[in-house]
Amino acid sequence: MRVLWKPKWIAGHLLAVTVVVLFVNLGLWQLDRHQWRAGLNAAITEGLRAEPVPFGRLTPGRRDYRRTAVSGRYLSEREVLLTPRNERGPGHHVLTPLRLGDGRLLVVDRGWVPFALDEPPVREAAPPGGEITVEGVLLPATHVDAKAVRDDDGRLLRVAAVAPAVVVGGGDADNVVADVFLLLRAPGPPAGELPVPGELPALEAGPHLSYAGQWFLFALVTVVGYPLLLRRTARDAVSG
Secondary structure (H helix, E strand, C coil), X not given: CHHHHCHHHHHHHHHHHHHHHHHHHHHHHHHHHHHHHHHHHHHHHHHHHCCCEEHHHCXXXXXXXXXXXXXXXXXXXXXXXXXXXXXXXXXXXXXXXXEECCCCEEEEEEEEEECCCCCCCCHHXXXXXCEEEEEEEEEECCCCCCCCEECCCCCEXXXXXXXXXXXXXXXXXXXXXXXXXXXXXXXXCCCCCCCECCCCCCCCCCCHHHHHHHHHHHHHXXXXXXXXXXXXXXXXXXXX
16 A cells, blocks of 8 residues: 555645545535525515515615616607517517606616517607606616617617616716616506516526535545545555
């Protein structure tokens, strides 16, 4: 067995121990991520079941996935399309800024329209005029959209992600609600008319649990396989 304590094998022993510790810790980290995701999903589910809260009472940074009610006026002339969206076939979602009573602008995702309706504002899915109170779910927004499409005059037409500052643009960028947008639930158009209300994102557990299993399996293979390698090496050394 002395051959197994030569410097090159000592380095191998240390490497094997390091690899096992690394794999186990990666597995534990994935378990922690799984638990975090499960807790987040539970919090989201609870928020979606709660009664709508007036938008002004929700604290910035803590209003994701909350049901809310808010009043304002749609700015249909500043409407853009979120594309592509394939909920009921190829299409877009209609994003229309809502000017609140305090002057802020909240981007509202009013729902899906067919792909052929690619010129905002979409007349076939026009929002109601005047002051209106709407209800919906606040979803996290992004801050950039590298795929925004503009016409030759620089007017924004389509975006690939809901980045409120990009959607609103212009001199109102400082007044935009930038951290969330509203996925409209009510009032929607009459049945059969456009836009069709968008679907809430699916709550998934993610792959963390399966990844944890893989890391633990790798650790087990190392724990079992490395001693077998040492045993065969020692046997070969004796027989040789």
